[in-house]
Amino acid sequence: xxxxxxxxxxxxxxxxxxxxxxxxxxxxxxxxxxxxxxxxxxxxxxxxxxxxxxxxxxxxxxxxxxxxxxxxxxxxxxxxxxxxxxxxxxxxxxxxxxxxxxxxxxxxxxxxxxxxxxxxxxxxxxxxxxxxxxxxxxxxxxxxxxxxxxxxxxxxxxxxxxxxxxxxxxxxxxxxxxxxxxxxxxxxxxxxxxxxxxxxxxxxxxxxxxxxxxxxxxxxxxxxxxxxxxxxxxxxxxxxxxxxxxxxxxxxxxxxxxxxxxxxxxxxxxxxxxxxxxxxxxxxxxxxxxxxxxxxxxxxxxxxxxxxxxxxxxxxxxxxxxxxxxxxxxxxxxxxxxxxxxxxxxxxxxxxxxxxxxxxxxxxxxxxxxxxxxxxxxxxxxxxxxxxxxxxxxxxxxxxxxxxxxxxxxxxxxxxxxxxxxxxxxxxxxxxxxxxxxxxxxxxxxxxxxxxxxxxxxxxxxxx
Numbered sequence: 001x002x003x004x005x006x007x008x009x010x011x012x013x014x015x016x017x018x019x020x021x022x023x024x025x026x027x028x029x030x031x032x033x034x035x036x037x038x039x040x041x042x043x044x045x046x047x048x049x050x051x052x053x054x055x056x057x058x059x060x061x062x063x064x065x066x067x068x069x070x071x072x073x074x075x076x077x078x079x080x081x082x083x084x085x086x087x088x089x090x091x092x093x094x095x096x097x098x099x100x101x102x103x104x105x106x107x108x109x110x111x112x113x114x115x116x117x118x119x120x121x122x123x124x125x126x127x128x129x130x131x132x133x134x135x136x137x138x139x140x141x142x143x144x145x146x147x148x149x150x151x152x153x154x155x156x157x158x159x160x161x162x163x164x165x166x167x168x169x170x171x172x173x174x175x176x177x178x179x180x181x182x183x184x185x186x187x188x189x190x191x192x193x194x195x196x197x198x199x200x201x202x203x204x205x206x207x208x209x210x211x212x213x214x215x216x217x218x219x220x221x222x223x224x225x226x227x228x229x230x231x232x233x234x235x236x237x238x239x240x241x242x243x244x245x246x247x248x249x250x251x252x253x254x255x256x257x258x259x260x261x262x263x264x265x266x267x268x269x270x271x272x273x274x275x276x277x278x279x280x281x282x283x284x285x286x287x288x289x290x291x292x293x294x295x296x297x298x299x300x301x302x303x304x305x306x307x308x309x310x311x312x313x314x315x316x317x318x319x320x321x322x323x324x325x326x327x328x329x330x331x332x333x334x335x336x337x338x339x340x341x342x343x344x345x346x347x348x349x350x351x352x353x354x355x356x357x358x359x360x361x362x363x364x365x366x367x368x369x370x371x372x373x374x375x376x377x378x379x380x381x382x383x384x385x386x387x388x389x390x391x392x393x394x395x396x397x398x399x400x401x402x403x404x405x406x407x408x409x410x411x412x413x414x415x416x417x418x419x420x421x422x423x424x425x426x427x428x429x430x431x432x433x434x435x436x437x438x439x440x441x442x443x444x445x446x447x448x449x450x451x452x453x454x455x456x457x458x459x460x461x462x463x464x
Contacts, residue, residue: 010069013127020123021059025052028112051098051107058094063087075168077132084128092117145171146204149197151178152235156210160235175201180211187217191224198230205231263440264403272442273375280376280449281369289363296327296360299351306332309364314381317404322373324381324405325364329355359456365407377445378406379433380417390426397426400433403440410436410444413451 029048063069068087073080095116099108108116134140148164150157157177164172178194198206206225211218211234222232263269297308310328313321329352348356355361368374374381379400382390391397411417411432420426436444 006071006074009074009131010071013131014063014069016127017063017124018056018059021056021120022052024116024119024123025055028108028116048107054098055095058098059091062091062094066090074131074135077136080128080132084124088121088124145173147175147202148172149176149178149201149203149206150174150209151180151194151206152209152211154179156235160207160209172205175203180208180213191221195228198228203230205233207233207235209235261438262402264437269440273440273445274372276442276445277369277372277375281366284363284366285370289366292360292363296351296355300328300349303349303351304331313384314405315384315387315401316373316381317401319387319398319401321384322368322381324374325367327355327361327364328352329361359452362407369407373404375404375406377408377410377436377448378404379409379429379436380412381405386420390420390430393423394427394430396434397430399437400430403437408448408452409433410448413448413455 029052066087067073067083070083073083095108096113099113145168150160161174164170164174176197178197194206197203208218213221218234225232264273300308306328308328310326310330311323312326314324316322329349330347331349352361365374366376369376387397409432411429414432416425416429416432420429
């Protein structure tokens with residue numbers, strides 16, 4: 001099916017939902033007080049008119065926020081059901097809030113609210129059930145897309161094919177490829193074969209992916225394809241760096257391609273994160289540290305001689321060194337800055353074992369967060385010696401220093417915390433840390449904090 005038909009189905013879907021919503025609202029509004037209000041009066045009665053308007057806006061806002069009408073929903077069943085469920089749930093929450101908290105009168109009784117939710121949900125899911133049934137029954141390909149011929153390096157072509165398959169909504173279909181190695185042998189014959197293949201396979205566009213053809217020859221080949229009214233696109237060789245493809249910007253005539261997207265490059269996002277860190281650390285210091293720190297200090301002192309706090313130089317943002325604070329959980333030893341803690345480590349004290357197991361030993365780092373050289377959520381800071389060691393082992397290791405280090409992180413809530421025993425362990429941490437940097441949001445930080453609390457309550461096997 002052509003793109004415009006897919007767009008029409010989405011539009012039809014939106015109109016159907018909105019129509020059902022308003023028919024049910026009209027039915028319920030008239031049901032309230034039929035002797036006083038009729039259809040024409042609805043528009044002139046402020047209470048009903050504004051609540052009708054609010055509910056319609058709530059539906060539009062909920063569906064935009066949860067991507068209910070995206071093309072992907074038509075193509076992918078699971079994603080469509082998930083987004084539809086989320087949209088409906090948020091909308092119902094909006095309606096409950098409008099009815100009981102934001103409106104000057106409660107326009108739905110509990111019974112009528114239940115009738116509204118049941119009726120609207122039934123018709124909403126019925127339409128989707130019918131759509132997905134017919135899509136599967138008749139194997140409808142809602143967006144056939146353009147047939148693409150790929151020219152270039154085999155490994156790059158594999159990446160492009162994978163992208164086409166995984167992102168059908170892009171509207172590209174793999175229709176074959178030609179290696180460009182043959183181009184140098186006999187240029188004219190190669191061009192003739194290429195044009196014949198395009199004709200034979202009904203090719204819409206030609207993509208050059210990591211082509212080894214020299215620039216001047218490639219330019220001439222593109223000119224030939226232009227003359228034959230064949231559209232051409234060139235994919236730059238950045239697959240090994242990329243995880244996202246949204247980073248091309250023009251500064252005057254200068255095209256700049258960023259290797260990764262970093263939401264925290266935006267000053268407003270940095271201010272938002274800093275505000276969250278400041279408030280969160282302040283609350284921890286006032287509500288927890290004020291009484292817990294003196295108690296723990298006493299227990300640490302009673303068990304072994306030495307300072308209450310253990311401070312250590314760690315690698316921070318932009319690889320700048322900073323003093324990281326913890327409760328001392330080991331007996332004072334000369335290897336503290338060199339050897340990481342391992343399971344059954346003899347240096348760990350009894351109170352230290354409890355502090356490490358519960359992650360309470362990390363609490364003084366909220367002072368680091370308050371000062372501003374750490375964040376609540378971010379990649380964990382490592383000892384200077386380990387930063388040097390891991391940077392030599394893992395190519396992208398230093399990328400994790402693009403942001404402030406954190407007390408907890410995306411890698412930690414996925415089980416990568418504590419002792420690092422092999423290369424794969426540090427590689428996975430780096431992978432999770434880079435994903436966090438590229439996908440940062442305040443909601444993600446809150447999610448990590450909640451998961452950390454859950455993990456602490458549940459107990460973590462790697463905490464020692």
